[in-house]
Amino acid sequence: MLTKIDLCSMALLKLGEAPIQSLTDDTAASRLSRTLFDPVIDALLASHVWRFACRTYELTRNTDGDFLIPADCLRVVKSHGEIQGNKILCPGADTLTIVGMSRVTPDAFPGYFASLAATRLAMEFCIPLLGEQNVFRMLAALYETELQSAKFIDSTTSASKAIDNFSLISTRF
Numbered sequence: 001m002l003t004k005i006d007l008c009s010m011a012l013l014k015l016g017e018a019p020i021q022s023l024t025d026d027t028a029a030s031r032l033s034r035t036l037f038d039p040v041i042d043a044l045l046a047s048h049v050w051r052f053a054c055r056t057y058e059l060t061r062n063t064d065g066d067f068l069i070p071a072d073c074l075r076v077v078k079s080h081g082e083i084q085g086n087k088i089l090c091p092g093a094d095t096l097t098i099v100g101m102s103r104v105t106p107d108a109f110p111g112y113f114a115s116l117a118a119t120r121l122a123m124e125f126c127i128p129l130l131g132e133q134n135v136f137r138m139l140a141a142l143y144e145t146e147l148q149s150a151k152f153i154d155s156t157t158s159a160s161k162a163i164d165n166f167s168l169i170s171t172r173f
Contacts (some may be wrong), residue, residue: 001107002114005104007106007109008020008023008029008033008037010118010121011119011120011124012029012033012129013122014119014122015125015126022137023037025095029125032131036124036125040117040124041117042074042103042123045103045104046074049153051154051157052106052109052110052154054077054100055073055100056098057070057073057100058096059097059098061095064087066088066089067087067088068088069088069100072103074102075100077098077101078098078099080093081096081098098172110157112149112154113154116146119139119146122137122142124142125173
């Protein structure tokens with residue numbers, strides 16, 4: 001069960017730094033972790049249609065006549081309405097179903113995503129903590145490799161759907 005502190009500590013270890021014990025400590029690493037964790041992870045979750053973070057939302061029309069995108073929806077992937085800011089306009093509908101990328105807590109991250117998140121955090125921590133361009137470039141290359149691997153793993157982890165009532169298969173048997 002991973003926590004924010006665990007992921008930030010993993011990132012710091014990738015930089016050769018000591019892990020943190022708390023996000024509230026008055027150290028440079030704790031301040032960076034506290035400041036950067038949520039925006040970096042939100043951006044990473046929104047950057048791809050991760051199966052583990054994909055969620056269906058059922059929305060109802062508000063008093064203004066439009067649909068509000070829920071606060072935990074980082075990105076709308078599928079909608080039948082027009083998105084304008086944090087609202088969706090869909091004339092003539094009382095309810096609306098959307099698919100979006102939702103905010104997920106670290107304890108629900110699959111291993112491949114946790115490793116990717118730690119590398120991304122290490123990239124963000126690198127320049128403020130170390131000031132080393134070479135380390136940053138190495139982490140960027142590692143991140144790109146882990147990103148491709150994570151996308152592949154994520155895209156191949158769902159159960160395949162059975163083919164029901166397909167005439168060629170029933171004819172064959």
